[in-house]
Amino acid sequence: MTGGDLLTVRGLVAGYGAGPVLHEIDLTVARGTIAAVVGANGAGKTTLLRALSGTLRPVAGQVVLAGEDLRGTPVEQLVRRGVAHVPEGRGVIGELTVDENLRLGGLWRRDRADARRALDEVYQLFEPLARRRRQHGHQLSGGERQMLALGRALVGRPRLLLLDEPSLGLAPRVVAQTMALLRHLRDSTGLTVLLVEQNVRSALSVADQGVVMSLGRVVHTAPAARLRDDDDLRHAYLGF
Missing domain, CATH: 3.40.50.300 (P-loop containing nucleotide triphosphate hydrolases)
Incomplete structure (x- = not known):
């Protein structure tokens, strides 16, 4: 391991x-x-x-x-x-959509193709986010915001x-x-x-x-x- x-x-x-x-x-x-x-x-x-x-x-x-x-x-x-840090309180940006929040996690990455793959993998990992990708962060439940914060970190691999x-x-x-x-x-x-x-x-x-x-x-x-x-x-x- x-x-x-x-x-x-x-x-x-x-x-x-x-x-x-x-x-x-x-x-x-x-x-x-x-x-x-x-x-x-x-x-x-x-x-x-x-x-x-x-x-x-x-x-x-x-x-x-x-x-x-x-x-x-x-x-x-x-x-x-x-190094990815998901702070207490989760740090989701409520004014942005789920998709926009997730894409923030990969903005710095030069390999754009892999950044897109990472985004797709997060949606597969968190199916509720895939269904809500156009909704804004403030519309999510606490559990969904936790998924979003984790997913945003994972997009950066x-x-x-x-x-x-x-x-x-x-x-x-x-x-x-x-x-x-x-x-x-x-x-x-x-x-x-x-x-x-x-x-x-x-x-x-x-x-x-x-x-x-x-x-x-x-x-x-x-x-x-x-x-x-x-x-x-x-x-x-x-x-x-």
Whole structure:
């Protein structure tokens, strides 16, 4: 399934002004796997994804993607290098149609033929979007907006998907479908996913690796199955 580490983070420090939120974060994500970052509210999970995606400039540390140090790389260049970030709240542009939203994900791509193929693949993957391609983003349900945000990221054919709270506000059935989709993408395309998720049970059910954060630090890393079975750790940091 894997071919070495795709993402390596060393000594990452980041914050928003007065002081750091992230303290010396070290983690690795193997190629073609799903790593779930879990922890209580305020643990620094969203800040981690922002620092990795370039929307928040780290104070110190290294972010290495496939052997390439990404420090100081602008957001648009990170996208070209295969990093896609789907933020919490999904970021769908309500005034644009489904088709227009999806095409935004591939505007930067030079291979126009493959960009069209990627768009067709997203419509095959998300049939409700194909039926609603002329409708505007604000007309979609929460689950459909989640599909659209994911689909827009996938049109760019990323190597690394940074996914922040995909289950937020969704019905349990839609959450289960979303997690099943991530597993399918990992298995069928080799996509590597760093998943931040408050729904710990769902995240660990689909992940290969679990990363537990507390107060801006990584406090434990283990195979997801082992983390699910560690009662002491779950009670201490995950609340169940």
